[in-house]
Amino acid sequence: ETVMTQSPTSMSTSIGERVTLNCKASQSVGINVDWYQQTPGQSPKLLIYGASNRHTGVPDRFTGSGFGRDFTLTISNVEAEDLAVYYCLQYGSIPYTFGAGTKLELK
C-alpha cells in the first residue's frame, strides 16, 4: 500500500497570503495524484488531477505540481472561502490512498 504523508497537519494563514501544502508518497506514483478540498459538513471537492491539472471551475490561484514521490498544492492570494481541509490522493496503485489532510486556518 502506498502511504501518502501530508505536511503540515495544520497551517495558519492570513487572507491574501500564499501557502504551500505538501504530500509525500511512500513510493513513486508518477503524476497519479489528485487534490481535494473539504469544508465542514460538505463532501470533498476535486481541485487538481494528474498532479497539476486544474479541474473545471477551480480558480487559478490553486496550483498543483510534483512527480514521483513529492507533490505540492500552492494557494496564492488565499481567500476566506479557501479555509478548509485539503487531501491528496494517489491512484497509481490499488488501494487508492488519501493523505491525512492539511487543515488551513485563519491566523
Next chain:
Amino acid sequence: QVQLKESGPGLVQPSQTLSLTCTVSGLSLTSNSVSWIRQPPGKGLEWMGVIWSNGGTDYNSAIKSRLSISRDTSKSQVFLKMNSLQTEDTAMYFCARLYDGTYYYYFDYWGQGVMVTVSS
C-alpha cells in the same frame, strides 16, 4: 446534471451487516465507475473500493474480506455490503463517480454522504 445520493440505515448493531445504496442520475453505470469512500467523525478519507464500468470490482485490502460492491444498471444503483461491523466502522459513507480516463483518474462527482453509527 449528474447526481449521486446515498441511502441506508443510520444505526447498525455491532457484528451486523451494513447495506447502503448509491442512486445515480445523469450518467450510465455501464460507462462509468463508482467508488465508495468513508470518513470517520473528525478523521480523514478512506477509499473502500470501486465497481468499474465493466462490472468488475476492486477493494481496499484492509476491508476486502468484509466488503462487497455490486450494482443494478437498470435502476442506476450501486450497492455496498459490509459485514461484521464494529464501532470503528462508524463513519460518513460517500459514493463518488470515478473518472477513469486514459491518463487521469479522479472523483469529480460525490454524493452528500450518509452517516452510519455502529452501536448497540
